Amino acid sequence: MLKLEKVSSAYGASQVLWDVDLDITQGEAVALLGRNGVGKTTLLKTIMGVQSVKSGFISYDNVVISKHAAHRRAQYGLAYVPQGRGIFPQLTVEENLLMGVAALNGRDGISEKTIPDYVFELFPVLKEMLKRKGGNLSGGQQQQLAIGRALVTRPKILLLDEPTEGIQPSIVMQIEEALKHVSKELGVAILLVEQYLDFAWSFADRYFVMQRGRIIDHGATAEKDKDEVGRFLSV
Ligand SMILES: Nc1ncnc2c1ncn2[C@@H]1O[C@H](COP(=O)(O)OP(=O)(O)OP(=O)(O)O)[C@@H](O)[C@H]1O
Ligand SMILES: [Mg+2]
Known part of the structure:
Protein backbone atom coordinates (compact mmCIF):
# COMPACT_ATOMS: atom_id res chain seq x y z
CA MET A 1 0.00 0.00 0.00
CA GLY A 39 15.46 10.65 12.16
CA LYS A 40 12.16 8.94 13.08
CA THR A 41 10.12 12.13 13.15
CA THR A 42 11.78 13.31 9.96
CA LEU A 43 10.73 10.08 8.29
CA LEU A 44 7.08 10.53 9.29
CA LYS A 45 7.14 14.15 8.12
CA THR A 46 8.64 13.05 4.83
CA ILE A 47 5.91 10.42 4.35
CA MET A 48 3.24 13.00 5.15
CA GLY A 49 4.80 15.62 2.88
CA VAL A 50 5.60 18.31 5.42
CA GLN A 51 9.29 17.63 4.79
CA SER A 52 10.49 17.19 1.23
CA VAL A 53 12.17 14.18 -0.33
CA LYS A 54 15.72 14.79 -1.52
CA SER A 55 15.94 11.61 -3.55
CA GLY A 56 14.07 8.33 -3.81
CA PHE A 57 10.35 7.63 -4.13
CA ILE A 58 7.29 7.33 -1.95
CA SER A 59 4.34 5.57 -3.53
CA TYR A 60 0.83 4.84 -2.40
CA ASP A 61 -1.14 2.12 -4.19
CA ASN A 62 1.55 2.25 -6.90
CA VAL A 63 1.13 6.00 -7.49
CA VAL A 64 4.27 8.04 -6.78
CA ILE A 65 3.27 10.70 -4.24
CA SER A 66 6.70 12.04 -3.25
CA LYS A 67 5.96 15.39 -4.88
CA HIS A 68 2.37 15.69 -3.73
CA ALA A 69 1.42 18.27 -1.10
CA ALA A 70 0.48 17.13 2.40
CA HIS A 71 -3.23 17.90 1.97
CA ARG A 72 -3.32 15.70 -1.12
CA ARG A 73 -1.68 12.87 0.75
CA ALA A 74 -4.30 13.33 3.48
CA GLN A 75 -6.96 12.82 0.84
CA TYR A 76 -5.43 9.50 -0.12
CA GLY A 77 -6.01 8.46 3.47
CA LEU A 78 -2.76 9.31 5.24
CA ALA A 79 -3.18 10.84 8.70
CA TYR A 80 -0.41 12.09 10.93
CA VAL A 81 -0.43 12.54 14.71
CA PRO A 82 2.70 14.59 15.40
CA GLN A 83 5.04 14.20 18.32
CA GLY A 84 3.81 16.59 20.99
CA ARG A 85 0.30 16.03 19.60
CA GLY A 86 -0.50 19.23 17.69
CA ILE A 87 -4.03 19.84 18.92
CA PHE A 88 -5.52 23.34 19.02
CA PRO A 89 -5.28 24.37 22.70
CA GLN A 90 -7.72 27.28 22.41
CA LEU A 91 -10.42 25.20 20.76
CA THR A 92 -12.71 22.87 22.67
CA VAL A 93 -12.46 19.11 22.34
CA GLU A 94 -15.56 19.21 20.15
CA GLU A 95 -14.11 21.92 17.89
CA ASN A 96 -10.82 20.03 17.59
CA LEU A 97 -12.71 16.93 16.46
CA LEU A 98 -14.82 18.98 14.05
CA MET A 99 -11.58 20.16 12.41
CA GLY A 100 -11.06 16.51 11.51
CA VAL A 101 -14.60 16.29 10.15
CA ALA A 102 -13.91 19.38 8.03
CA ALA A 103 -10.76 17.78 6.64
CA LEU A 104 -12.74 14.69 5.66
CA ASN A 105 -15.37 16.54 3.68
CA GLY A 106 -14.88 16.61 -0.02
CA ARG A 107 -12.90 13.37 -0.03
CA ASP A 108 -14.46 10.65 -2.17
CA GLY A 109 -17.65 12.72 -2.27
CA ILE A 110 -18.06 12.43 1.50
CA SER A 111 -20.21 15.01 3.21
CA GLU A 112 -20.31 14.67 6.97
CA LYS A 113 -21.14 17.16 9.68
CA THR A 114 -20.96 15.25 12.91
CA ILE A 115 -18.26 13.48 14.86
CA PRO A 116 -18.61 9.71 14.36
CA ASP A 117 -19.50 7.69 17.48
CA TYR A 118 -16.58 5.29 17.18
CA VAL A 119 -14.27 8.08 18.35
CA PHE A 120 -16.18 8.25 21.65
CA GLU A 121 -16.36 4.49 21.91
CA LEU A 122 -12.56 4.38 21.66
CA PHE A 123 -11.98 7.34 23.94
CA PRO A 124 -15.00 7.89 26.23
CA VAL A 125 -13.19 10.68 28.05
CA LEU A 126 -13.51 12.86 24.94
CA LYS A 127 -17.28 12.72 25.20
CA GLU A 128 -17.16 13.76 28.85
CA MET A 129 -14.89 16.69 28.00
CA LEU A 130 -16.48 17.91 24.75
CA LYS A 131 -16.81 21.52 25.89
CA ARG A 132 -13.44 21.76 27.56
CA LYS A 133 -10.54 23.54 25.84
CA GLY A 134 -7.91 21.24 24.39
CA GLY A 135 -5.18 23.06 26.27
CA ASN A 136 -6.85 22.24 29.58
CA LEU A 137 -6.74 18.48 29.11
CA SER A 138 -4.04 16.33 30.65
CA GLY A 139 -1.21 15.19 28.40
CA GLY A 140 -2.76 11.75 28.00
CA GLN A 141 -6.17 13.19 27.18
CA GLN A 142 -4.60 15.51 24.60
CA GLN A 143 -2.97 12.50 23.02
CA GLN A 144 -6.33 10.73 22.87
CA LEU A 145 -7.83 13.86 21.32
CA ALA A 146 -5.07 14.01 18.71
CA ILE A 147 -5.59 10.36 17.78
CA GLY A 148 -9.36 10.84 17.80
CA ARG A 149 -9.09 13.80 15.48
CA ALA A 150 -6.91 11.82 13.07
CA LEU A 151 -9.41 8.93 13.13
CA VAL A 152 -12.30 11.23 12.27
CA THR A 153 -10.67 11.66 8.85
CA ARG A 154 -11.16 7.90 8.26
CA PRO A 155 -7.50 7.25 7.47
CA LYS A 156 -6.22 4.19 5.69
CA ILE A 157 -2.79 4.71 7.22
CA LEU A 158 -2.21 6.36 10.57
CA LEU A 159 1.26 7.74 11.28
CA LEU A 160 1.83 8.08 15.03
CA ASP A 161 4.85 9.77 16.55
CA GLU A 162 5.53 8.53 20.10
CA PRO A 163 1.95 8.53 21.38
CA THR A 164 3.01 7.29 24.83
CA GLU A 165 5.76 9.84 25.43
CA GLY A 166 5.41 11.46 28.85
CA ILE A 167 2.02 9.90 29.56
CA GLN A 168 0.94 8.16 32.77
CA PRO A 169 0.79 4.34 32.59
CA SER A 170 -2.99 3.97 33.00
CA ILE A 171 -3.60 6.17 29.95
CA VAL A 172 -0.83 4.44 28.02
CA MET A 173 -2.84 1.23 28.45
CA GLN A 174 -6.04 2.87 27.17
CA ILE A 175 -4.22 4.24 24.14
CA GLU A 176 -2.67 0.84 23.53
CA GLU A 177 -6.09 -0.87 23.62
CA ALA A 178 -7.59 1.75 21.33
CA LEU A 179 -4.80 1.44 18.79
CA LYS A 180 -5.08 -2.34 18.78
CA HIS A 181 -8.78 -1.97 18.08
CA VAL A 182 -8.15 0.56 15.30
CA SER A 183 -5.62 -1.76 13.74
CA LYS A 184 -7.31 -5.14 14.16
CA GLU A 185 -11.02 -4.26 14.03
CA LEU A 186 -11.12 -1.15 11.85
CA GLY A 187 -8.32 -2.41 9.60
CA VAL A 188 -6.39 0.86 9.59
CA ALA A 189 -2.68 0.43 8.87
CA ILE A 190 -0.51 2.03 11.54
CA LEU A 191 3.09 3.19 11.45
CA LEU A 192 4.05 3.74 15.06
CA VAL A 193 7.21 5.55 16.13
CA GLU A 194 7.96 4.41 19.62
CA GLN A 195 10.75 4.25 22.14
CA TYR A 196 8.72 2.18 24.60
CA LEU A 197 9.73 -1.22 23.26
CA ASP A 198 7.22 -3.36 25.20
CA PHE A 199 4.31 -1.43 23.78
CA ALA A 200 5.71 -1.46 20.25
CA TRP A 201 6.37 -5.18 20.45
CA HIS A 218 13.65 -5.00 10.04
CA GLY A 219 11.44 -8.04 10.14
CA ALA A 220 8.44 -9.72 11.79
CA THR A 221 8.17 -9.15 15.55
CA ALA A 222 7.05 -12.78 16.00
CA GLU A 223 10.31 -14.01 14.52
CA LYS A 224 12.70 -11.74 16.38
CA ASP A 225 13.98 -11.68 19.92
CA LYS A 226 12.74 -8.45 21.49
CA ASP A 227 15.82 -8.05 23.67
CA GLU A 228 18.05 -8.16 20.64
CA VAL A 229 16.20 -5.17 19.21
CA GLY A 230 16.30 -3.55 22.67
CA ARG A 231 20.07 -3.48 22.46
CA PHE A 232 19.82 -1.19 19.43
CA LEU A 233 17.76 1.23 21.50
CA SER A 234 19.56 1.37 24.84
CA VAL A 235 22.41 3.79 25.22
N1 LIG B 1 13.81 21.52 11.49
C1 LIG B 1 15.04 21.01 11.58
N2 LIG B 1 16.11 21.65 11.09
C2 LIG B 1 17.36 21.15 11.18
N3 LIG B 1 17.65 19.95 11.73
C3 LIG B 1 16.63 19.24 12.25
C4 LIG B 1 15.27 19.73 12.20
N4 LIG B 1 14.47 18.80 12.78
C5 LIG B 1 15.30 17.80 13.16
N5 LIG B 1 16.58 18.05 12.84
C6 LIG B 1 17.74 17.17 13.10
O1 LIG B 1 17.53 15.97 12.38
C7 LIG B 1 17.94 14.84 13.14
C8 LIG B 1 16.78 13.87 13.28
O2 LIG B 1 15.76 14.48 14.04
P1 LIG B 1 14.36 13.77 14.27
O3 LIG B 1 13.51 14.72 15.02
O4 LIG B 1 13.85 13.28 12.99
O5 LIG B 1 14.78 12.55 15.19
P2 LIG B 1 13.89 11.55 16.07
O6 LIG B 1 14.43 10.20 15.81
O7 LIG B 1 12.47 11.80 15.85
O8 LIG B 1 14.29 11.99 17.56
P3 LIG B 1 13.43 11.88 18.93
O9 LIG B 1 13.48 10.46 19.33
O10 LIG B 1 14.18 12.76 19.88
O11 LIG B 1 12.05 12.39 18.66
C9 LIG B 1 18.45 15.39 14.47
O12 LIG B 1 19.86 15.49 14.38
C10 LIG B 1 17.83 16.76 14.55
O13 LIG B 1 18.63 17.65 15.29
MG1 LIG C 1 10.94 12.38 17.07
Missing part, protein backbone atom coordinates in the same frame (compact mmCIF):
# COMPACT_ATOMS: atom_id res chain seq x y z
CA LEU A 2 2.64 2.55 1.13
CA LYS A 3 6.14 2.07 -0.15
CA LEU A 4 9.38 4.01 0.35
CA GLU A 5 12.30 3.34 -1.96
CA LYS A 6 15.72 4.77 -1.19
CA VAL A 7 14.23 7.86 0.40
CA SER A 8 16.68 10.54 1.49
CA SER A 9 15.84 13.80 3.17
CA ALA A 10 17.80 16.80 4.45
CA TYR A 11 17.40 20.02 6.44
CA GLY A 12 19.43 22.39 4.26
CA ALA A 13 22.89 20.93 3.94
CA SER A 14 22.47 18.40 6.72
CA GLN A 15 21.19 15.08 5.48
CA VAL A 16 19.07 13.18 7.99
CA LEU A 17 17.59 10.23 6.07
CA TRP A 18 19.71 7.95 3.91
CA ASP A 19 18.22 5.50 1.40
CA VAL A 20 15.28 4.42 3.53
CA ASP A 21 13.31 1.44 2.23
CA LEU A 22 10.08 0.74 4.07
CA ASP A 23 6.65 -0.63 3.21
CA ILE A 24 3.29 -1.03 4.89
CA THR A 25 0.46 -3.17 3.63
CA GLN A 26 -3.23 -2.74 4.33
CA GLY A 27 -4.27 -3.18 7.95
CA GLU A 28 -0.75 -3.85 9.12
CA ALA A 29 0.79 -2.51 12.34
CA VAL A 30 4.42 -1.51 11.90
CA ALA A 31 6.77 -0.08 14.54
CA LEU A 32 9.61 2.28 13.71
CA LEU A 33 12.16 2.15 16.50
CA GLY A 34 15.34 4.06 17.20
CA ARG A 35 17.15 6.22 19.70
CA ASN A 36 16.70 9.97 20.09
CA GLY A 37 17.64 12.04 17.08
CA VAL A 38 18.08 9.23 14.54
CA SER A 202 2.96 -6.17 21.76
CA PHE A 203 1.34 -4.06 19.09
CA ALA A 204 3.31 -4.39 15.87
CA ASP A 205 3.33 -7.16 13.26
CA ARG A 206 6.63 -5.88 11.88
CA TYR A 207 9.40 -3.58 13.03
CA PHE A 208 12.06 -1.35 11.50
CA VAL A 209 15.07 -0.10 13.44
CA MET A 210 16.65 3.21 12.48
CA GLN A 211 20.16 4.33 13.31
CA ARG A 212 21.65 7.62 12.11
CA GLY A 213 19.04 8.00 9.41
CA ARG A 214 19.32 4.49 8.01
CA ILE A 215 17.23 1.37 8.48
CA ILE A 216 19.62 -1.15 10.01
CA ASP A 217 17.23 -3.98 10.79
